[in-house]
Amino acid sequence: MELKEVIIEKLNGTLKGAVLEVTDFRGDLCLTVAADKIIDVCTFLKSDNDLEFNMCEDVTAIDWAKRKMRFTMVYHIYSLKNKFRLRLKVNLEGETAHSVSSVWASANWYERETFDMFGIKFTGHPDLRRVYMPEEFEYHPLRKEFPLLGIPGSIPLPKK
Amino acid sequence: MGLEAKLTSDGFITTTIDAVIAWARKNSVWPMPMGISCCAIEMMAVADPKYDLARFGSEVMRFSPRQSDLMIVAGTVTYKMSKVVRKIYDQMPDPKWVIAMGACTSTGGMYRTYSVVQGIDQFLPVDVYTAGCPPRPENLINALMEIQDIISKTRGRDFQDKPLLEMGFSKQ
Numbered sequence: 001m002e003l004k005e006v007i008i009e010k011l012n013g014t015l016k017g018a019v020l021e022v023t024d025f026r027g028d029l030c031l032t033v034a035a036d037k038i039i040d041v042c043t044f045l046k047s048d049n050d051l052e053f054n055m056c057e058d059v060t061a062i063d064w065a066k067r068k069m070r071f072t073m074v075y076h077i078y079s080l081k082n083k084f085r086l087r088l089k090v091n092l093e094g095e096t097a098h099s100v101s102s103v104w105a106s107a108n109w110y111e112r113e114t115f116d117m118f119g120i121k122f123t124g125h126p127d128l129r130r131v132y133m134p135e136e137f138e139y140h141p142l143r144k145e146f147p148l149l150g151i152p153g154s155i156p157l158p159k160k
Numbered sequence: 161m162g163l164e165a166k167l168t169s170d171g172f173i174t175t176t177i178d179a180v181i182a183w184a185r186k187n188s189v190w191p192m193p194m195g196i197s198c199c200a201i202e203m204m205a206v207a208d209p210k211y212d213l214a215r216f217g218s219e220v221m222r223f224s225p226r227q228s229d230l231m232i233v234a235g236t237v238t239y240k241m242s243k244v245v246r247k248i249y250d251q252m253p254d255p256k257w258v259i260a261m262g263a264c265t266s267t268g269g270m271y272r273t274y275s276v277v278q279g280i281d282q283f284l285p286v287d288v289y290t291a292g293c294p295p296r297p298e299n300l301i302n303a304l305m306e307i308q309d310i311i312s313k314t315r316g317r318d319f320q321d322k323p324l325l326e327m328g329f330s331k332q
């Protein structure tokens with residue numbers, strides 16, 4: 001059995017109803033996961049002896065602007081043992097997501113970046129602060145309504 | 161040869177203090193290399209033997225603002241970095257000059273975006289702007305020669321009665 005089938009079968013076996021959708025585009029497997037099951041799915045994928053997705057490569061989000069469920073979380077994870085890359089997606093109801101930093105420590109800063117750029121709040125995150133923008137900045141630059149040149153005067157410059 | 165040849169047989173010349181000081185200053189400009197991104201590589205090329213900034217008396221790149229009088233801002237200045245650049249500028253002793261090297265520093269360049277200051281003249285007094293991305297070394301040398309021109313026109317009385325704050329000392 002191919003690894004892709006193993007992953008889907010195992011997930012469907014242990015966590016019923018967690019995987020909502022499976023797409024396999026040009027060899028890239030992508031699973032859409034229910035929002036409240038994401039930590040369980042991640043914990044399982046990491047700790048299962050055959051899968052061992054032990055590396056979290058990236059956590060980011062998509063802003064769909066006008067869609068009803070506006071934000072989608074995207075996780076790229078990698079299994080060093082199987083040399084296999086997997087993408088997880090979670091469609092968010094509002095602007096809040098569950099933090100997976102308890103599963104992979106590296107997700108900590110990725111989630112801070114996602115918070116900085118998209119304003120998505122992560123419940124259970126140990127230290128949700130901005131990474132790139134100044135701490136007193138009020139906007140989230142990668143949201144679709146944010147103007148390219150920023151909001152004039154929102155970041156103070158030193159006096160001339 | 162040298163200066164002695166210019167002296168008269170009496171062993172003295174008449175000139176003004178301003179002229180002597182300006183002459184000395186303009187031939188010993190010590191740059192503060194504020195290299196922030198790719199333009200800094202070109203700035204290093206200017207200091208190397210091929211282009212040789214030493215010919216203009218500027219071979220001593222000082223990595224301490226307290227020992228320099230020309231700031232070469234070479235690179236993309238983000239809003240976050242602007243405070244650092246300004247602080248270093250404030251630490252330089254007067255009189256001091258600024259070269260905005262490259263498109264990014266002068267106008268924001270290709271980074272027309274929320275995080276990059278669209279021209280450092282929004283928070284620094286710039287004396288010479290340099291075009292290019294990055295500018296050729298000759299271009300930076302030209303900018304230095306422009307600065308030398310400006311310096312040679314500087315007179316001591318330009319600084320008299322100027323409050324320290326106006327000359328770039330801020331309180332914090």
Ligand code: SF4
Nearest residue numbers: 198199262263264293
């Ligand atoms: S002007 Fe060009 S070379 Fe210079 S810092 Fe900007 S992008 Fe880099």
